[in-house]
Amino acid sequence: MTNKELIDFAASIIKTRKTKDTLCGDVGSALLSQEGKVYLGICASLGSAVFCAEQNAMGSMITEGQYRIAKIVAVWKDEDGCVHVISPCGHCRQMMMDLDKENLKTEIIMDHDKTVALEELLPHHTWWKKQSVIVS
Numbered sequence: 001m002t003n004k005e006l007i008d009f010a011a012s013i014i015k016t017r018k019t020k021d022t023l024c025g026d027v028g029s030a031l032l033s034q035e036g037k038v039y040l041g042i043c044a045s046l047g048s049a050v051f052c053a054e055q056n057a058m059g060s061m062i063t064e065g066q067y068r069i070a071k072i073v074a075v076w077k078d079e080d081g082c083v084h085v086i087s088p089c090g091h092c093r094q095m096m097m098d099l100d101k102e103n104l105k106t107e108i109i110m111d112h113d114k115t116v117a118l119e120e121l122l123p124h125h126t127w128w129k130k131q132s133v134i135v136s
Ligand SMILES: [Zn+2]
Pocket: 052, 053, 054, 055, 088, 089, 090, 091, 092, 093
């Protein structure tokens, strides 16, 4: 599966809706599981609750008992219909790692021809295990 195919999947589900104070559904995500299945998710920003498109895609994957992500992308579509690849937020990065430590090898799509491994976006992810101190 190419980056462009996943980007197109993510963009295809965007249905932006303007709410009172914000936009909803303006970011889409597509992930390719290690088993080769594509899962999609959309963001929701509803004032009192916000969740990311990547979290939604991961939730869809979890409903089928899958936890390993081979590749993931999130895209935002602007008012002119232009699609922009965006990097996952810190919460999504942490969630990917916490789903399965092997996800540190997940390819995060940054562009049509560029990916970075999740571990590059979480460079100090193990420091607390190596340096943890029990405080009584
Ligand atoms: Zn996020």
